[in-house]
Amino acid sequence: MSNSQVLKSPTSKSQAVLKSKKITVDFSGFKAINELDFEVNRNTVHFVIGPNGAGKTTLLDVICGNARVSTGKITFNDKHDLTKMSENEIVDQGISRKFQAPSVFHHLTVYENLEIAMKQKKNLFSIIKANNNQEDERKLEDMLELIGLTEEKDNLAGSLAHGQKQWLEIAMVLMQEPDLVLLDEPIAGMSKSERKKTGELITKVAKERAVLIVEHDMDFVKDYADVVTVMHEGQLLFEGSMEDVQKDSRVREVYLGRKVD
Numbered sequence: 150m151s152n153s154q155v156l157k158s159p160t161s162k163s164q165a166v167l168k169s170k171k172i173t174v175d176f177s178g179f180k181a182i183n184e185l186d187f188e189v190n191r192n193t194v195h196f197v198i199g200p201n202g203a204g205k206t207t208l209l210d211v212i213c214g215n216a217r218v219s220t221g222k223i224t225f226n227d228k229h230d231l232t233k234m235s236e237n238e239i240v241d242q243g244i245s246r247k248f249q250a251p252s253v254f255h256h257l258t259v260y261e262n263l264e265i266a267m268k269q270k271k272n273l274f275s276i277i278k279a280n281n282n283q284e285d286e287r288k289l290e291d292m293l294e295l296i297g298l299t300e301e302k303d304n305l306a307g308s309l310a311h312g313q314k315q316w317l318e319i320a321m322v323l324m325q326e327p328d329l330v331l332l333d334e335p336i337a338g339m340s341k342s343e344r345k346k347t348g349e350l351i352t353k354v355a356k357e358r359a360v361l362i363v364e365h366d367m368d369f370v371k372d373y374a375d376v377v378t379v380m381h382e383g384q385l386l387f388e389g390s391m392e393d394v395q396k397d398s399r400v401r402e403v404y405l406g407r408k409v410d
């Protein structure tokens with residue numbers, strides 16, 4: 150499909166935080182991503198959907214430096230070419246990823262988990278050294294409030310419910326102050342009420358940064374998406390609002406028709 154055929158969302162006029170140009174990821178001759186042009190705008194909840202094997206996870210992998218493109222370029226904040234940077238350099242530039250399984254420090258409290266994430270942003274030495282200053286304390290308290298875990302702050306992270314662990318990990322990602330947050334199926338294994346809270350959290354997060362989410366749950370995408378990109382066989386099949394995505398006959402044929410009807 151040519152780019153001119155790709156429908157643009159109403160938010161496409163706002164500034165792009167990430168732009169990929171004709172990226173290809175080649176695994177021994179198999180193109181998991183094939184000449185993909187893709188953009189993510191600021192202050193946007195942007196979902197990537199598509200059938201199994203479409204290349205969604207690989208897309209997140211190349212953005213965070215976990216996989217390499219064979220051709221193409223990914224520009225971040227209009228200046229950095231991510232394809233030439235290490236994973237750590239990419240985090241330093243402002244891209245943080247939360248993987249599907251929560252990986253919080255179970256033997257530390259909720260508060261201590263956030264402290265570690267905050268201090269990693271500053272430098273590793275300060276993890277063991279300095280006390281928090283007032284501004285740090287405020288940041289930590291604000292973050293606890295954002296994720297609804299103020300009352301659990303002195304509890305061990307290992308004692309939290311599954312959804313709470315996921316919110317804590319999202320908060321740890323946010324303590325890095327990224328411009329772009331990458332999430333892999335953030336509501337997997339969550340109850341209905343946890344899903345709702347997660348959607349509301351993501352909406353709040355996107356007020357200050359871009360959030361790019363790989364997701365299979367179409368109800369969740371419908372409720373919280375600003376923009377939806379549909380991938381198929383490593384390429385962009387369609388992009389737009391969820392309403393437009395659902396109407397598109399090609400999307401229904403390769404994906405949605407089988408998922409929801």
Ligand SMILES: Nc1ncnc2c1ncn2[C@@H]1O[C@H](COP(=O)(O)OP(=O)(O)OP(=O)(O)O)[C@@H](O)[C@H]1O
Nearest residue numbers: 176179180181199200201202203204205206207208
């Ligand atoms: N390291 C690798 N080596 C070889 N092939 C790979 C590798 N990683 C992914 N692939 C293949 O690339 C294709 C895209 O995989 P990817 O995981 O990105 O798809 P996906 O859209 O995330 O799928 P799912 O929804 O099932 O997670 C798949 O066919 C997969 O088998």
